[in-house]
Each structure stands twice: as C-alpha cells, then as structure tokens.
Amino acid sequence: MQQEKRTVSFTQNESSRQLEICAGSLASALAAQAGGAHRIELCQNLEQGGITPSYGLIQQVLRRLTIPVMVLIRPRPGNFCYSPDEQAIMLADIAQCRALGCAGVVVGALDEAGRIDLPSCRALIEAAGPLQVTFHRAFDACPDQAQALTDIIGLGCHRVLTSGGQASALAGQAQLAALVRQAAGRISIMPGAGITPATLPALLAATGAHEFHGSARRLVASPAAAKATAFDVPRWETDAAIVAELAAQLAS
Template sequence: MSRTLEICAASLPSALAAQAGGAHRIELCQNLEQGGTTPSYGLIKAVRARLSIPVFVLIRPRAGGFVYSADELAIMQTDIETCRALGCAGVVLGALDAAGRVDMAACRALIAAAGPLCITFHRAFDACPDQPGALEAVVALGCQRVLTSGGQATAEAGQAQLAALVAQAAGRVRIMPGAGITAANIQALTARTGAPEFHASAKRRLPPEAGAGLFATPQFETDAALVAELVALL
C-alpha cells in the first residue's frame, strides 16, 4: 500500500520544511499550541506561492469546542471561499451539535462552500462519544478522510479504536491517525491500524526569541530532517 504523510504546519518556515523533507501534503494552521486555528489570508497566500505539494487549510475560527454559532459558521464559510480563491487543494473542518454528534446541517453548508476542494473531517471527531455513528455521518457527508486519535490523547493510546475505524470505513473514507506520531511509533501504528495516511507535526523547539521579554513564548517549527525520517519509515 502507498501511504501518505501529512504534516501540520503553522508557519511559512514549517510549510517549507515539510516540503523539503518529502511530506506528501500539509495541513496549514496557526496557533498550534491551542490545537490549531484558521491561518491568516497572508499566510495562506504565501504558502500557496511557495509550495508545490497540496495545501489543506484548517477551518477553525477559535480554540475550544466545536459547537458553532450562526455567525461563526458564516465566518468559516468565508474562510473556505478564500481558500478556494487562493487555489488550495482542500480544507479541514468539522462541527458538532450539543450532544456531541456530527452537525450534519452545519457541515453540509461548509462542504457546499468548499465546492471541488477535498474535505478532511478534523479531530472534532474525537469529541464524539459514538465514534462508529460519527464515522457513518462523515461518510454520508462525502468527506475524503477523518483525522483522529481514536478518541484518546494520542494515536498510540487509541490504536485499537483506530484499527476498528479503519475496518468499519472499509475504504469508503480514509482514516488518518494523528496526535503524537513520531519516528518511534509510526511503523508500529501502521502495522496495528492498517491506516493509509498519517498526520504529524515533526516539530522541534526553537531557541528563545531575542528581545521577546515579557512576551516570550515557546516556539516550534517543523524540522525537515524529522519529516524525511517519517517518510522513510512509512
């Protein structure tokens, strides 16, 4: 089986490093330390200009849960339209109702805005108490893949559920394990889950930023060598 490595990149340098390391695709976001939010127009445009591999963009207007207001959904639709205009290959989205089920109406509206773009249902899936039911909903929506850790903090912890989801999907949608994917576990996860795609950040911590002072915060960037190691192991 030919397997795909998607790298989550939260900056232009990280996107470039992902491509240099041989990643097959990136998921572009910002605020990765908060689980990722929608990147700026400027970042999307810059990454599209510099990358030749497919760029998928995270559509998530804020950190926190995945029950969205009408105003938030309108913002998300506009962000999706921007991604189409900039020539992105896909978008990464998800919305739930208050009971933790896939919000079919909200997701259908977002997917309609995406038109021909590929659709990944993101880790909102891991907030669903009934993952088998959520998977059938995602299939019914026509999504191409699901990014999931199997409902656990890491894909390694959720590997039994990931294997069950791969079996249930039966090729109707791609199950893409993510969360804590490293060179130390990617081959074992491949063997145990049978998943066709994997999602990782392959990041390293940068030295402290000079002059940040009171505003200093940990900074991470994707490392091309770590990406290349993951690609080789796959």
Template structure:
C-alpha cells in the same frame, strides 16, 4: 510500499517550507497550535500557496475551544472556505459538532457545499464524539475524503484499538488518518496496528531559545529532518 502518505501540520511559513523540503505529501496549514489550531491568515495562505508545490489543505476553525458554532461563526467559516478556493488551495479541514457531541450534519453540509470541488478532511472534533462508529458514518455521508483522529485518546498510539476498528468500519469509503503522537519512534507501530494509509504529524524539532518572543513563549517549528525520517519509515 506505495500509497502511504504523510500529512504535516504546519503552523507557520517556515514550517510549511520545512514540510515540503522533508518530503511531506501534503500539509495542513493553520496557526496558533498552542490552542489546537485556528484558520491561518490570508497572507500566510497566499504565500504558502505561492511557494509550495505540494497540496495545501487549510484548517477552517474560527476560534479555539469547543466545536459548536453559532450562525455567525459558520458564516465566517464559509467565507474562509471561499477564500481558500479563490487562492487555489487543494482542500479544507473542518468539523462541527452539536451540543450532544455528535457530528452536526446540517452545519457540516453547508460547509462541504461551500467547499465545492475541494476535498474535505473532518478534523479531530471527531475525537469528542461519544459514538465514533456513528460519527464515522456521518462523516462518510457528508462526502468527506478523510477523517483525522487519535481514536478518541490523547494520542494515536494510545488509541490504536479504536483506530483499527475505524479503519475496518470505513472499508475504503473514507481514509482514517491517525494523528497526535505520530513521531519517528511511533509511526511504524501505528501503521502496523491500525491498517491506515495516511498519517498526520507536526514533525516538530526542539524549540530554539533564540526564537522565544516578548512573553517567553515559542512554538517549535516543523523540522525537515524529522519529516524525512517519518517518510522513510512509512516507506519501509
């Protein structure tokens, strides 16, 4: 069925290429997934933009950890957004909370303004909001195009009841995009149980032992075959 889309979270150049090769509709480009992802380097953004024909959304997150940002950190985020615009990226992915875990509307308005015409995805900072129904209205009021969420649970399959409620509440005003735990084995259940139309997955294959670095740590790359299987199951 048309209209369903797969966004792949790519944390390297190789993963970005694999996402496109597998048929992903869009990528979210980041680095350091082991700590939840941060803004990728200028060089990575530029080279991915040069090589890919599918839309590239860039994660705007200056550091790992919580989503309450200082004025200096927000200035860095604005500068990164401006850089993404200059490089011709298709959109940005961001989120700022206040100390109570609510959407920091004023801070997010600054960043959305910096994005200008670029579509904005509100990322999984949303899952730390204690009142997701109120948070969704804030995200809609900001003019975001979509919100990435696992329904407040560790994985989207575990958060299905909340995801379905959010999709109903959104009523087409924003796309509720399930993410976390989306695999070929789970994507149909999440699709059918949530009513969502867009889905987010890292689509990673196994870690290749030879790829381990100096400290014996390696992140699995996106696997084009896994991406293709996810796309196939979405189209069933």
C-alpha cells in the same frame, strides 16, 4: 436547493501511504516539503489545537509550495459547537481558500450532544465544492465514533483525522484499527496526535491506516531578550529531518 451527493472511494495499498504535516508557519511548510511530506495542513495557533491561518500566510505558502495545501477552517479554539456568526466566518474562509487555489479544507462541527452537526457540515462541504475535505479532530469529541463515522461518510468527506478518541494515536490504536475496518475503503482514516519516528512503526502495524498526520516539530531557540516579557513563549517549527525520517518509514 438539495446538495448533490459527494461520492468518495479509495483503493489503498502500501505504495499509497501518505504523510501529512501540520504546519503553523511558512518556515514549517517549507520544511515539510523539503523533508518529503506529501501535503500539509496549514493552520496557526497550533498550541491550542489550531485555528484558520491568515490570508497572507495562505497566500505565501501557496506561492512557495508545490505539494497540496489543506487549510484548517476553525474560527477559534475551544469546543466545536458553532454559532451562526461563526458559521458565516467559516463559510467566508472556505470561499477564500477556493479563490486562492488551495487543494482542500479541514472542517468539522458538532451539536451540543457531541454528534456531527449535519446541517452545519453540509453547508461547509457545499461551500468547499471541488476541494478535498478532511473532517478534523472534532471527531475525537464524539461519544459514539461508529455513528459519527457513518455520518461523515454520508457527508462525502475524503478523510477523518483522529487519534481514536485518545490523547495520542498510539493510545487509540485499537480504536483506529476498528475505524479502518468500519470505513472499508469508503473514506480514509488518518491517525494523528503524537506521530513520531518512535511511534509510527507500531501504528503502521496495528491500524491498517495508509495516511498519517504529524507536526514533526522541534523547539526553536530564541535570541536572548533584553527584557523578559509575557510574549517570550516557546516556539516550535517543523524539522525537515524529522519529516524525512517519517517519510522514509512510510516508504519502507
């Protein structure tokens, strides 16, 4: 059966600026909402770029939050070339997100040449049905971002999360501005990577983007352990005060 074409359009102005917070726990999700985030991207294992969160975490976050929840669909860390088994896992996770009542999903898949894997992505988007769809930072691994953006627009995604192919959005601001111009209102370009109160004003001025993605995290002090183990790793959580500062900058 041929997939029905998804049509997405945007009419953006300064009053529509949106802050998305990447949350890796219930505590971070609650802090994002308390600080004034417009929505969250929910994931786990953020230290390795994020993977799909557990059923229990999604369920509890949806019970506690009133802002939209987008769920990352990524079965493992590493590259974005997925096997048929991994594709099946992603389709099952999307079905679960629909059943739980999520606002949207965050997806992406590439072929071995670094191009958008159109058949895989079409299947993921078809499974999402009425949910919003963000194409994640697999986009930053594409050698030809202009062609990749054309492909993603054709797929009917609502937005692209990207650093402009650089280590941070600030470093990629020129490319981000070029992508916003290319998008021309057909899709939202959402800068992410290193979005802080110190970097956001410059990105607002340089890119023309209206949606921004950050984690607004702080290091959480752990109780002293009786014995040091390999499990004693740094733990980061979203800070409501940092979220509030970012939200205020977008509103000003």
